[in-house]
Amino acid sequence: MTMLRFRNIDATPDDPVEDWGFEGLLTAVERGSLPHWRRIVSSVRRDPFGKVAAELEEVLGVAEREGVVDSLRRNLDRARAGERGAVAERVRRAVVRSDLTAAAFARTIGTSPSRLSTYMSGQVTPSAALLTKMERTADDLALESYVRSVRER
Template identity: 50%
Template sequence: MPLAFRNLDITPEAPVSSWPTEAVQAALERGDLEHWRRIVAEVNQDPWGRIARQLEEVLSHSRPYGIADAMDVALARARRRAEDEEREQVAAEVRDAIARSGLSRAEFASRIGTSASRLSTYATGKVTPSASLMVRMRRVAAQGE
């Protein structure tokens, strides 16, 4: 029996991005692999977006057997992947700031108030610098241009 949304002015064929929370819940509880994959695809596109938040909300009060744990894992993986990508973007910005400054790494580190070894952890993405440190890095890089 195909999935149908009750009391909603939307069909399961509509883009998941347009589904209300009730549709997400219905898809989890009565849908099939196709519906679940579509939800996960939307979460992968925006791990903190509206559908991801709706999924969290549904899973906080409804734990459909067999899919709830899988959706928890999918959400966590999407967020971890996004965080890894963001961390790499910050590391790339740090490396770019160092290069634009025209300074040695040790000199750049000193100018922003940290050690060369700590700067290295920022440049490799092992550690994410604070917002205020990023502002300092941008300022020192701009002075070198």
């Protein structure tokens, strides 16, 4: 692991991330490396709305290492989205896979574009039956599109 040292705090990089505080997290973001960032992400995943996650959110507002900040922000957002976010991601992937506009996909599965938008954003979670229908429809449309493209060659 890259040598990382904390200054002016009682914690060390070997201590649990929960003991690092704002200064330790900022130092790890700015001067740490992948193993340090993985430890931060693991802590955030364990408690997406806990102390480390809240401190990390503050750190990300002031840290200057753009790539690291972007990656940690995505991980924090993903951890906070939880299952609802995972379902929203599956809905978004189904729409993309279908090769239809969101409005056309909504009509195809029998819902309104505005309702589909709430599923895609994670504001509302579709039933398991509707999610299954979305994924099956997307797969069928993608297969039809592929067969059409092969025939046109």
